[in-house]
Amino acid sequence: xxxxxxxxxxxxxxxxxxxxxxxxxxxxxxxxxxxxxxxxxxxxxxxxxxxxxxxxxxxxxxxxxxxxxxxxxxxxxxxxxxxxxxxxxxxxxxxxxxxxxxxxxxxxxxxxxxxxxxxxxxxxxxxxxxxxxxxxxxxxxxxxxxxxxxxxxxxxxxxxxxxxxxxxxxxxxxxxxxxxxxxxxxxxxxxxxxxxxxxxxxxxxxxxxxxxxxxxxxxxxxxxxxxxxxxxxxxxxxxxxxxxxxxxxxxxx
Numbered sequence: 001x002x003x004x005x006x007x008x009x010x011x012x013x014x015x016x017x018x019x020x021x022x023x024x025x026x027x028x029x030x031x032x033x034x035x036x037x038x039x040x041x042x043x044x045x046x047x048x049x050x051x052x053x054x055x056x057x058x059x060x061x062x063x064x065x066x067x068x069x070x071x072x073x074x075x076x077x078x079x080x081x082x083x084x085x086x087x088x089x090x091x092x093x094x095x096x097x098x099x100x101x102x103x104x105x106x107x108x109x110x111x112x113x114x115x116x117x118x119x120x121x122x123x124x125x126x127x128x129x130x131x132x133x134x135x136x137x138x139x140x141x142x143x144x145x146x147x148x149x150x151x152x153x154x155x156x157x158x159x160x161x162x163x164x165x166x167x168x169x170x171x172x173x174x175x176x177x178x179x180x181x182x183x184x185x186x187x188x189x190x191x192x193x194x195x196x197x198x199x200x201x202x203x204x205x206x207x208x209x210x211x212x213x214x215x216x217x218x219x220x221x222x223x224x225x226x227x228x229x230x231x232x233x234x235x236x237x238x239x240x241x242x243x244x245x246x247x248x249x250x251x252x253x
Contacts, residue, residue: 002233004029007080009073009124011063011116012090014041016189017139020221021087021228026054028229030085033076034058063090063116064108073123082131085232086124088117088161089139093191098152106153113157117164125168125177132176135232138165139224140183142247158183162243169241178240180231185247187219214249 008025012018014036026032026049034056036042042058049056057079061072076083091113094105117138128134143151144158165181172179186192186209199205210217227246230236245251 001029002229002235003085006084007031007033007076007082008085008087008232009033009035009076009083009120010087010089011035011120013058014038014045016191017184017187017221017224017228018087018089019045020225021089022056023049024222024225024229025085025232026052026056031055031080032057033072033079033083035061035063035072035090037062063120064111066119069116069119070123073120073127077127083124083127084134086120086128086134086136087139087228087232088120088136089228090116091139091157093151094153095151096153097150101153109153109157110160113154114160114164117161121164121168121179125172128177129172129175134177136165136168136177136179137228137231138162138179138181139228140165140181140243142183142185142245142250145183145243145245145251165243166241173240178236180236180239180242181244182224182227182231183243183245183247183251184224184227185213185219185245185250187221187224189221192218212250213247214253217248219246219248 008030010018010022013022013034022032022034034042039060046056046058059072061068094109138161140161141158143155144162165179169179196202196206
């Protein structure tokens with residue numbers, strides 16, 4: 001129970017990596033704030049965790065909207081009077097090069113993937129700094145470390161997450177707040193599963209994704225969640241500004 005008596009806020013918590021992370025925090029004793037723009041899934045996860053004896057609450061929000069971010073952080077603090085861990089996980093994906101990416105596409109990707117993390121860091125981070133303790137874990141991607149063909153806006157947004165991590169780690173270190181980053185490789189989430197099914201050759205496309213990495217498989221949400229929890233734990237107490245790749249060796253090539 002590494003996180004007993006702590007409150008963890010997880011954005012994008014209604015599915016995939018976010019859901020696995022929220023569930024893992026709950027199993028290890030944390031009170032978990034589930035943030036998503038999908039009330040149906042969010043409330044369902046809240047009910048599942050509550051039935052299992054965990055403390056969890058769902059809060060609906062558009063993570064790219066400053067007023068909603070400010071309000072949801074305030075609501076979490078009103079519910080539990082503290083916020084110890086922030087996981088900036090919410091994100092969306094677009095497949096297009098720079099020519100095929102419209103300005104609206106670009107702005108939306110940046111708003112959800114990067115600006116939301118700044119906003120939650122600003123409002124949740126202010127509480128952490130005031131208390132003199134806290135941990136922020138940003139979920140970037142292997143695409144933030146190398147250029148992956150045909151997804152320029154996504155790549156740039158995830159590279160920005162790495163810079164946000166390192167900048168805030170330096171800014172907050174002397175105020176008791178650690179900031180780290182996890183860079184998942186392609187992970188078998190519901191979104192990836194749907195993308196594979198929509199491809200012309202689902203089995204072939206999956207095999208191509210698997211074979212691109214030395215471990216020759218896709219990751220699982222639970223594996224990424226385990227890395228996030230480690231970065232948030234006291235075991236990583238001397239770790240800030242770190243960028244942890246969990247990508248089956250993809251970026252080591």
